[in-house]
Amino acid sequence: MSHMHVPKYLWSDVVLTACFLINRMPSSVLHGDIPFSCLRPDKPLYHIPPRIFGCTCFVHDLTPGLDKLSPRSIKCVYTRRHRPATATEAPETVPTVSCPLPQSSSPLASEDPPPSDELPIAICKVISTSYQEALKHPLWRAAMDEEMRALLSCGTWILVHAPDSVDIVSCPSGIVILIVYVDDILISGSDVRGIEETKKYLQQHFVINDLYLLKETGLLGAKPVDTPMEVDPSVWDDSGEVLEDKVKYRSLVGKLIYLTVTRPDISFVVGLVSRFLDKPKQVHWDAAIRILQYVKKYPGNGLLFKKNGHLKIEGYSDADYAGSKSDRNSTSGCCTYLGGNLVTRRSKKQHTVARSSAEAECIAMAHTATEMIGVKNLLGELGSK
Secondary structure (H helix, E strand, O other), rough: OOOOOOHHHHHHHHHHHHHHHOOOOOOOOOOOOOHHHHHHOOOOOOOOOOOOOEEEEEEEOOOOOOOOOOOOOEEOOOOOOOOOOOOOOOOOOOOOOOOOOOOOOOOOOOOOOOOOOOOOOOOOOOOOOHHHHHHHHHHHHHHHHHHHHHHOOOOOOOOOOOOOOOOOOOOOOOOEEEEEEEEEEEEEOOOHHHHHHHHHHHHOOOOOOOOEEEEEHOOOOOOOOOOOOOOOOOOOOOOOEOOOOHHHHHHHHHHHHHHOOOHHHHHHHHHHEEEHHHOOHHHHHHHHHHHHHHHOOOHHHHHHHHOOOOOOOEEEEEEEEEEEEEEEOEEEEEEEOOOEEEEEEEEOOOOOOOOOHHHHHHHHHHHHHHHHHHHHHHHHHHOOO
């Protein structure tokens, strides 16, 4: 109380307030009973009003002769929790201390200074919306020149003169498109032979390994299964000890995640086993092994892309309402079709707990809309309308 600068005339009220609270709280000495109830079992334990000692409170003013516009309450400090306060027994108000100020002989300025004619400089930041508009501004041109010099100094490409008789835009024999994002590369195009040559070229300059999942895990002679997951999976069972070799489990799950790029039929169950990378147990390892047994029985399953003559974008979504038994979170599933072919699919655990199946479905629809917008933007970058 000394540290909080509580006035000494309030210390007695602080002690009474502490006693009041202690007598109305469960005590370990009395095996969880309340002292006040043990002392006075005939008296009911009234509810303690939600007031904090020292807080600001207002007491109703019953002074006779007040008109309709006069204040009806007095601002006070709440200190009397130990006994009920009445109108005549109001908490003490904050004391007022008067201190005379020294008189100054210099006159004070009674008028505001005249307004200044200077106005702040207005800055307008405009981002160019096209290449032609950016060329009109010298700063944009300087920034582009600096970026080009940096790319040339790093050897990003080699500038060559295009032959006069060759059209650079059209490629009758087919094209190969490389979409690069940091260290991820997506190869696509209409020239199958060119795609294979590109892959061979990358193998000559980078280390590319084949993932022999069955051979590495010793499941070449394992019994195949028809489904990648049991009807009632036991992955939610918390019993059992944590695996000694966590790295082996994480490595297997990481390879299964890579396999989902061409095997969307195992996306959901792979996402399920990937939730236990921190503390994997034997039931989680058995669930991952079952996925390999399913892959062994259906090694040729994959995606079939057909030429349907249109680039219509379609999206489908679904949700596993409260599928996670540990936190009751749902799992969203969405698929995006381009020209009648599946191009993206996602199985993602929702961050919020849906209160109904309709809410879980709406969250899944939002994820699907995001995927469709991403596919549309990618088509725009490739020049497709």
